[in-house]
Amino acid sequence: MTGRTEPSTSEGSAPTGGGRVSRRNFLKTSAAAGAAAAVGGSAISTNPDIVAAQEQTDREIVHGNCWISRASCGQAITVEDGRAIDLTGVDGHPKASGGQGREGTLCSKGVAQLDKTYNPNRIRQPYIRKDGELQSASWEEAIEFAAERLEQFREEHGAEKMLRYQGYPLTDTHDKLFQRIYGAAIQVGRKTTCHGPFSDSWGWMGGYGREWPDWQNSEYIIAWGRNPMECFRGQWEPNGILDARKNNDATLVTIDPRYTKTAQKSDRWLPIEPRTDGALALAMGHVIIEEGLYDEEFVENWTYGFEAYRENVEDKTPEWAEEITDIDAEEIREVAIGFARAAPRAIAFPWTGIAYQGNGFKNAQAIHALNGLVGCIDHEGGTRHYRGPSLSDPHAERGIELPDAHEDADLPDYDDYPYQRHIRNYSHNYVPTMVEKGDIKGYVSNWSLPPKSGNTQEWLRALDEMELVIVVDAFWNAVSKRADVVFPDSSQIEQPFLGSGGDSCYPTRTWVTASNAAIDPLWDTKPAFDIYKELAEEMGYGEYFPWDSEEEYLDEKLDAVDMSFDELAEQSYALVDEYGYQQYREDGFNTETGLFQFDLAPNESYAALADELGVSTAPEWQPVDDDIYGETTDDEYPLLFTDVFVEQISRGHCQALPESVEEYLDRYGRAYDDYEGNYLHINPRDARPRNIQTGDMVRVESRDDAIELPAHVYEGVRPGWIATVNGFGEGSVHPEEAGANTMTLNREHHVEPVSGQVDRNHPVEVTKAGGDGA
Amino acid sequence: MSRQWAFYFDTQKCIGCHACVVSCRVRNDVGTKEAKWRRMEHVGEGSFPDYKETSVSMSCFHCATAPCRQVCPTHAIEKRERDGIVTVDQDKCIGCHYCAYACPFGACQYGDDGLLQKCHLCLGEGAGDGHGKPARQKPEDGGATAACVDNCVTEALKAGPINEILREASEEAANRYSESDVGPALVVEPVTQESHDSIETTDPTG
Numbered sequence: 004m005t006g007r008t009e010p011s012t013s014e015g016s017a018p019t020g021g022g023r024v025s026r027r028n029f030l031k032t033s034a035a036a037g038a039a040a041a042v043g044g045s046a047i048s049t050n051p052d053i054v055a056a057q058e059q060t061d062r063e064i065v066h067g068n069c070w071i072s073r074a075s076c077g078q079a080i081t082v083e084d085g086r087a088i089d090l091t092g093v094d095g096h097p098k099a100s101g102g103q104g105r106e107g108t109l110c111s112k113g114v115a116q117l118d119k120t121y122n123p124n125r126i127r128q129p130y131i132r133k134d135g136e137l138q139s140a141s142w143e144e145a146i147e148f149a150a151e152r153l154e155q156f157r158e159e160h161g162a163e164k165m166l167r168y169q170g171y172p173l174t175d176t177h178d179k180l181f182q183r184i185y186g187a188a189i190q191v192g193r194k195t196t197c198h199g200p201f202s203d204s205w206g207w208m209g210g211y212g213r214e215w216p217d218w219q220n221s222e223y224i225i226a227w228g229r230n231p232m233e234c235f236r237g238q239w240e241p242n243g244i245l246d247a248r249k250n251n252d253a254t255l256v257t258i259d260p261r262y263t264k265t266a267q268k269s270d271r272w273l274p275i276e277p278r279t280d281g282a283l284a285l286a287m288g289h290v291i292i293e294e295g296l297y298d299e300e301f302v303e304n305w306t307y308g309f310e311a312y313r314e315n316v317e318d319k320t321p322e323w324a325e326e327i328t329d330i331d332a333e334e335i336r337e338v339a340i341g342f343a344r345a346a347p348r349a350i351a352f353p354w355t356g357i358a359y360q361g362n363g364f365k366n367a368q369a370i371h372a373l374n375g376l377v378g379c380i381d382h383e384g385g386t387r388h389y390r391g392p393s394l395s396d397p398h399a400e401r402g403i404e405l406p407d408a409h410e411d412a413d414l415p416d417y418d419d420y421p422y423q424r425h426i427r428n429y430s431h432n433y434v435p436t437m438v439e440k441g442d443i444k445g446y447v448s449n450w451s452l453p454p455k456s457g458n459t460q461e462w463l464r465a466l467d468e469m470e471l472v473i474v475v476d477a478f479w480n481a482v483s484k485r486a487d488v489v490f491p492d493s494s495q496i497e498q499p500f501l502g503s504g505g506d507s508c509y510p511t512r513t514w515v516t517a518s519n520a521a522i523d524p525l526w527d528t529k530p531a532f533d534i535y536k537e538l539a540e541e542m543g544y545g546e547y548f549p550w551d552s553e554e555e556y557l558d559e560k561l562d563a564v565d566m567s568f569d570e571l572a573e574q575s576y577a578l579v580d581e582y583g584y585q586q587y588r589e590d591g592f593n594t595e596t597g598l599f600q601f602d603l604a605p606n607e608s609y610a611a612l613a614d615e616l617g618v619s620t621a622p623e624w625q626p627v628d629d630d631i632y633g634e635t636t637d638d639e640y641p642l643l644f645t646d647v648f649v650e651q652i653s654r655g656h657c658q659a660l661p662e663s664v665e666e667y668l669d670r671y672g673r674a675y676d677d678y679e680g681n682y683l684h685i686n687p688r689d690a691r692p693r694n695i696q697t698g699d700m701v702r703v704e705s706r707d708d709a710i711e712l713p714a715h716v717y718e719g720v721r722p723g724w725i726a727t728v729n730g731f732g733e734g735s736v737h738p739e740e741a742g743a744n745t746m747t748l749n750r751e752h753h754v755e756p757v758s759g760q761v762d763r764n765h766p767v768e769v770t771k772a773g774g775d776g777a
Numbered sequence: 778m779s780r781q782w783a784f785y786f787d788t789q790k791c792i793g794c795h796a797c798v799v800s801c802r803v804r805n806d807v808g809t810k811e812a813k814w815r816r817m818e819h820v821g822e823g824s825f826p827d828y829k830e831t832s833v834s835m836s837c838f839h840c841a842t843a844p845c846r847q848v849c850p851t852h853a854i855e856k857r858e859r860d861g862i863v864t865v866d867q868d869k870c871i872g873c874h875y876c877a878y879a880c881p882f883g884a885c886q887y888g889d890d891g892l893l894q895k896c897h898l899c900l901g902e903g904a905g906d907g908h909g910k911p912a913r914q915k916p917e918d919g920g921a922t923a924a925c926v927d928n929c930v931t932e933a934l935k936a937g938p939i940n941e942i943l944r945e946a947s948e949e950a951a952n953r954y955s956e957s958d959v960g961p962a963l964v965v966e967p968v969t970q971e972s973h974d975s976i977e978t979t980d981p982t983g
Contacts, residue, residue: 111798111799114928264830720825
């Protein structure tokens with residue numbers, strides 16, 4: 004199918020009130036849309052006397068769990084007459100506080116949650132595509148339509164041609180229905196759009212999914228390409244770092260070409276030449292070994308491949324790295340020694356700044372190696388192997404065996420495809436080609452927006468080409484507008500929640516957190532669990548969803564920790580089991596050798612790829628190289644462009660929230676501009692010769708494409724390097740698609756070769772839009 | 778005046794996240810593009826790589842001798858005797874903006890109705906709601922703790938009676954406040970150990 008048109012009714016797609024949202028505006032817009040009845044009948048009124056009377060009524064505080072960053076911060080929500088009117092964090096909550104006795108808070112995104120719930124731009128009822136038009140439908144119609152189309156799709160193409168694109172579902176029944184029961188075998192996950200180079204290198208070296216720092220107990224913290232003071236997953240992170248600074252006199256070092264809020268709090272900011280992090284890490288390893296400051300006991304007893312690592316860093320002096328990284332050799336030496344002396348209460352922690360690089364895997368490997376070298380792995384104040392409690396599987400509890408319909412699927416093999424070298428099969432960027440080859444013909448997702456994550460133009464075409472697109476979401480965007488079925492999900496505070504962890508301010512405790520729906524679902528929306536249950540029933544799989552309600556389903560999950568859902572929701576959170584540090588001393592590392600692996604030679608698939616690429620399996624510096632590791636700048640495209648996070652707009656749907664957008668703009672002093680998109684941050688040394696001033700519209704042109712957005716000229720970014728905040732522009736959730744979609748510059752081949760993750764660094768030239776700026 | 782209420786702000790703890798600003802909007806039901814009772818300033822100094830920023834959360838600071846009140850021709854602005862909170866009686870406000878010219882902090886803001894509205898330390902919800910409310914004796918009085926304080930992620934922002942605030946402040950911050958206690962009811966921790974006079978602010982409406 005091609006040439007899909009946008010929804011035919013104006014109610015869902017047209018922004019209301021210029022994106023201005025408040026409870027007052029909500030009352031106005033609700034009344035105008037005739038939606039008052041849908042949100043509780045006579046409870047809502049715009050009559051001033053009635054509103055005044057309502058303000059005299061009792062209020063109650065109930066719990067929620069913020070899902071904007073998938074951190075599940077416990078919320079205390081003030082509800083009055085069925086309306087949520089205020090919220091803050093739950094005191095002592097594992098994510099929303101700094102620990103016991105500390106007040107809970109929410110970050111600016113979390114506080115903007117009401118903006119999400121009462122947003123007039125929300126999708127308010129189901130939609131189905133008929134005769135090429137997306138039309139509003141009843142739930143019965145939409146469920147029946149989706150079930151029929153899914154069945155027809157499987158008969159015609161086979162369920163394995165339905166792509167499950169990983170999003171942010173509030174329920175695990177999305178995967179249970181589509182993967183296990185229906186048989187959609189192919190999933191593209193966030194490891195190829197967000198953190199693959201970091202997580203995969205860590206997984207193969209350290210043997211579990213992902214480390215996370217034990218912030219509050221640390222004495223030396225290196226924030227390496229991450230900005231935890233503003234892109235935190237829960238308030239415990241900035242609090243933990245500030246606690247470490249105050250209580251342990253911890254040193255904080257930020258390595259980032261951008262001056263961030265983390266840099267602001269740091270003892271040292273190392274504004275590194277982008278994509279040279281591996282060279283810096285190797286030089287630090289060189290110093291630590293030369294000075295005899297590494298942890299001999301850990302290296303000898305618990306690691307594999309130290310000799311290969313030692314060999315690779317032997318000649319990697321700070322002076323060698325200074326040439327590459329533009330960091331003073333003496334400073335490299337000082338940071339290496341400071342880090343090693345503080346160890347094992349020390350952390351070198353990389354994140355998206357590293358993962359977004361085409362040579363990110365090798366850079367991340369060299370950084371992880373430092374943690375192994377000083378023995379801070381799973382150590383108090385070091386990296387931490389956080390655990391979550393095991394919860395019961397409600398299906399197992401009821402003796403229901405879910406089918407494995409996806410297991411024997413005949414899946415395509417792209418091992419020989421030039422941009423498909425990576426070990427993780429099926430990269431995000433490769434999906435459009437898979438569609439073109441006929442290996443993917445359908446798409447299901449829940450709160451996801453792939454065209455902002457890479458290869459945008461091809462993705463937009465691919466979505467148009469697909470035979471069946473089904474989405475669960477709350478906002479109109481490039482995917483929901485192209486869908487055949489749009490199921491309007493309730494926002495988080497309109498549905499029950501259960502979460503467990505995991506990283507938190509309680510580094511030796513597992514925990515669970517839960518909340519009931521704080522308010523009834525608005526308009527004609529439904530919680531995701533209910534959507535999947537109804538869809539399953541319509542498809543003839545009712546036997547797999549016997550629970551009357553989601554609360555009942557979640558209640559059974561908590562059997563393992565002997566709590567009821569209501570009990571937990573009432574108290575918001577509970578600390579469960581205790582567990583110790585250095586768990587490897589009992590369990591070993593879950594790697595091929597049972598040891599922490601500096602050298603990944605024992606990992607057969609990586610060893611084969613490294614051989615093909617002609618690189619070492621041990622940590623090594625890999626410069627960017629046009630074909631494989633990322634494009635380099637030259638005279639024609641002299642600036643390196645990438646995108647970054649800020650606290651106000653760091654996740655999925657924040658661009659739809661006027662409060663979040665306004666605060667992002669105000670952070671750079673631009674809240675009073677008549678513009679609601681992203682700005683291009685550029686150093687005066689790059690702006691001046693191009694005659695660019697703050698507020699000027701500029702054109703960012705790469706070898707492949709161009710975008711336009713206004714400039715913000717300031718000293719907080721490295722000359723030669725420019726950046727913006729992602730998620731805006733074409734296809735985004737912003738009601739007017741304001742700003743620029745950075746991934747318009749991205750193409751299929753822009754992938755990191757090991758993990759298949761999108762490479763978000765592009766050489767560009769910047770000019771004033773509409774001329775030479777003269 | 779028995780108990781002047783004051784804000785406390787520690788730039789070293791502030792992470793510039795804007796939670797205070799959004800909390801203020803949500804609690805007081807002030808929409809975006811409308812009046813802004815609280816805002817964050819990020820003041821940059823120096824050139825790359827010797828660049829530094831300081832983040833400051835700004836609002837009405839309920840000055841001891843409030844210049845807004847002194848210029849108000851209709852006496853719509855009250856410096857409350859019992860707690861020092863500066864409130865506005867919107868019934869008396871004529872929207873002349875004199876107060877905005879007088880306020881050095883950009884705190885005086887105006888709604889769609891053209892009338893003054895600003896921080897009232899969360900005495901009520903909505904413009905002018907603080908006027909006529911009972912005095913705060915302790916943080917819980919006259920409504921909950923200020924929303925901005927409730928959601929300050931790192932405890933950089935606090936509010937309370939000045940004697941309590943000064944007890945928690947560093948000696949240097951307390952001394953600096955005492956030297957100018959006719960000005961804003963704001964106790965600020967120094968950015969560094971070296972003293973500095975003031976942080977430049979901009980007029981948010983300009």
